Amino acid sequence: DIQMTQSPSTLSASVGDRVSITCRASQSISTWLAWYQQKPGKAPKLLIYKTSTLQSGVPSRFSGSASGTEFTLTISSLQPDDFATYYCHQYNSYSTFGPGTKVDVK
Amino acid sequence: QVQLVESGGGLVKPGGSLRLSCAASGFTFSDHYMSWIRQAPGKGLEWLSYISGSSNTIFHVDSVKGRFTISRDNAKNSLYLQMNSLRTEDTAVYYCVRGQIMGALIFDYWGQGALVTVSS
Numbered sequence: 436d437i438q439m440t441q442s443p444s445t446l447s448a449s450v451g452d453r454v455s456i457t458c459r460a461s462q463s464i465s466t467w468l469a470w471y472q473q474k475p476g477k478a479p480k481l482l483i484y485k486t487s488t489l490q491s492g493v494p495s496r497f498s499g500s501a502s503g504t505e506f507t508l509t510i511s512s513l514q515p516d517d518f519a520t521y522y523c524h525q526y527n528s529y530s531t532f533g534p535g536t537k538v539d540v541k
Numbered sequence: 542q543v544q545l546v547e548s549g550g551g552l553v554k555p556g557g558s559l560r561l562s563c564a565a566s567g568f569t570f571s572d573h574y575m576s577w578i579r580q581a582p583g584k585g586l587e588w589l590s591y592i593s594g595s596s597n598t599i600f601h602v603d604s605v606k607g608r609f610t611i612s613r614d615n616a617k618n619s620l621y622l623q624m625n626s627l628r629t630e631d632t633a634v635y636y637c638v639r640g641q642i643m644g645a646l647i648f649d650y651w652g653q654g655a656l657v658t659v660s661s
Contacts, residue, residue: 469647469648471586471648478636478651478652478653478654479586479636479648479651480651481647481648481649484641484644484647485644485647490649522585522586524586524648526644526646526647529588529600529602529646530576530588530591530646531588532585532586532587532588533585534585535585535586
């Protein structure tokens with residue numbers, strides 16, 4: 436089974452900050468990685484798939500990149516609506532989610 | 542617009558059974574793989590199972606294999622999860638989730654979730 440790790444587990448930031456979250460896969464998953472945003476009491480929302488493809492309607496301040504088995508979600512300028520928990524998700528071999536990264540107010 | 546509405550959650554005793562339903566609308570249901578994903582209180586996301594549009598392909602993860610069964614009725618635009626032999630560790634919010642046309646495991650629409658509580 437493919438394991439996913441994320442760092443940090445919690446990230447404290449301010450509006451306007453550039454924020455990056457890292458996700459690592461235990462083995463190669465090619466580019467089959469997605470990112471989801473979840474707010475308390477709500478269902479997750481798809482942000483990015485295939486490492487860097489922005490889902491329709493998602494603001495362009497969100498971007499994704501990869502280097503080998505390390506993947507990064509970047510928010511170029513954090514907005515008030517972006518405080519949430521973010522999950523990476525591999526779908527190269529069935530489906531595994533990372534443990535999540537909570538972005539909270541500094 | 543795409544809507545997924547789960548129902549059937551509730552409180553059940555260990556060893557009991559429950560059937561979740563998901564009513565889909567706003568898209569051609571039979572064109573899409575559908576999945577169930579759960580989230581235990583305060584925890585992360587766990588994908589449980591998926592089913593192809595024609596029901597020809599079905600998969601369950603080991604933690605629920607033999608206890609949970611995914612199914613669908615395309616005539617009714619509905620997805621189901623039959624849960625038997627429930628355990629306390631099955632307590633979670635259960636989400637009905639649509640896979641993209643070009644990627645069965647890219648989850649582009651989620652229901653609001655159904656809470657299942659397994660407790661004596």
